[in-house]
Amino acid sequence: DSGVTQTPKHLITATGQRVTLRCSPRSGDLSVYWYQQSLDQGLQFLIQYYNGEERAKGNILERFSAQQFPDLHSELNLSSLELGDSALYFCASSQLQGARNTGELFFGEGSRLTVL
Amino acid sequence: AQSVTQLGSHVSVSEGALVLLRCNYSSSVPPYLFWYVQYPNQGLQLLLKYTTGATLVKGINGFEAEFKKSETSFHLTKPSAHMSDAAEYFCAVSGSGKLIFGQGTTLQVKP
Numbered sequence: 313d314s315g316v317t318q319t320p321k322h323l324i325t326a327t328g329q330r331v332t333l334r335c336s337p338r339s340g341d342l343s344v345y346w347y348q349q350s351l352d353q354g355l356q357f358l359i360q361y362y363n364g365e366e367r368a369k370g371n372i373l374e375r376f377s378a379q380q381f382p383d384l385h386s387e388l389n390l391s392s393l394e395l396g397d398s399a400l401y402f403c404a405s406s407q408l409q410g411a412r413n414t415g416e417l418f419f420g421e422g423s424r425l426t427v428l
Numbered sequence: 429a430q431s432v433t434q435l436g437s438h439v440s441v442s443e444g445a446l447v448l449l450r451c452n453y454s455s456s457v458p459p460y461l462f463w464y465v466q467y468p469n470q471g472l473q474l475l476l477k478y479t480t481g482a483t484l485v486k487g488i489n490g491f492e493a494e495f496k497k498s499e500t501s502f503h504l505t506k507p508s509a510h511m512s513d514a515a516e517y518f519c520a521v522s523g524s525g526k527l528i529f530g531q532g533t534t535l536q537v538k539p
Contacts, residue, residue, distance in 0.1 A: 314471060345526060355518065355529040368525030402471060404527075416462070417527055419471035 315339065318403050318420035326428055330391040333423045337384055337405030343367075344386040345406070345417060346378055350399040361386055393427045400424050430455045430523035432502075434530035442538050447491075447506040449533050451519030454500065460522035461502045463493055466532075467515045475517075478502065489513070509537045 315338035325331055337344050346358040348371075357370035361380035372378075375393075380386040390397060400422045408415035435450035453459050460479050464472040476487025483495040493504045502519060514537045519530040 314473070316471070347529075354531045357526045357528065360525055370526065404472075415522075416474050416477060417472075419464075419473070421469075421471045 314418040314420060316403060316405050316418050316420035318401075318423050320423055321421065322424050322426075324426045324428065325393060327393055327395060329393050329427075330389065331393065331425065333388040333390070333401050333403075333425075335386045335388070335403030335405075335420060337386070337403075338418050341405035341407050341418070342384065343406045343408065344380055344384070345404040346372075346386070346388050347402040347404065348399045349402060349422070353399075355402075358388070390425070393425075395427050398425055398427045430459065430521045430528055432461075432519045432521050432528060432530040434517075434519050434533050436533055437531065438534045438536065440536040440538060441509045443511055444508050447504070447509045447513065447535065449504040449517050449519075449535065451493075451502045451504065451530060452500050453502060453519075453521050455521060455523065457523075461493075461495060462520040462522070462527065463487065463491070463502075463504050464518045464520060464529075465515050466518065472518065475504070509535075511537050511539065513537055 317336040319334045342363045345360045348356045358372040360368040378388045402422045404417040404419045406415045431454045433452045462477045463475040476485045478485045478495045486492045516532045520527045
């Protein structure tokens with residue numbers, strides 16, 4: 313058990329819909345990362361927050377947004393969903409937030425999104 | 429910018445044989461390197477990491493990796509494969525505020 317909790321574990325929805333994925337980081341970790349894992353793209357970094365502020369941004373679509381709340385949990389919002397958004401979405405947390413040294417990332421078990 | 433390349437998307441070994449998973453990195457600064465493992469239907473778990481110091485790094489489950497700056501490599505090895513080692517393995521480099529992962533290598537262990 314990594315200590316990172318993600319909900320829901322599975323989600324099936326239709327194209328055009330909006331979903332919210334939730335992540336609770338390990339106790340004491342201030343950094344939260346979101347990754348998307350798909351067969352064709354592999355593990356793609358989406359976005360990072362540190363103590364409520366956005367710190368790094370990757371290949372995140374404009375239809376996607378995220379935030380980190382004062383209690384440090386984070387949410388990833390996916391809207392106007394397309395078939396290609398079907399993937400496993402991972403949240404990870406770490407103690408560090410350095411640009412060069414992220415430290416060890418602890419991953420949740422992921423939220424599997426299926427868009428029909 | 430940092431990047432990693434994993435050579436071979438699938439590796440198959442017999443139980444008891446040597447495991448060698450290859451990773452090459454690109455980095456303009458001394459890298460921080462990681463190996464993660466992902467078992468089916470689970471998240472990623474850290475196997476080992478290299479930051480500074482000793483270039484031979486030992487991790488969990490009998491795995492180790494050697495940082496070779498001259499070869500820009502960080503290959504993962506295990507002397508004797510076990511059936512439970514079957515999983516997907518990811519090499520990663522830390523940079524620009526995130527971990528940058530390779531495409532992954534699926535390890536198959538045959539009885």
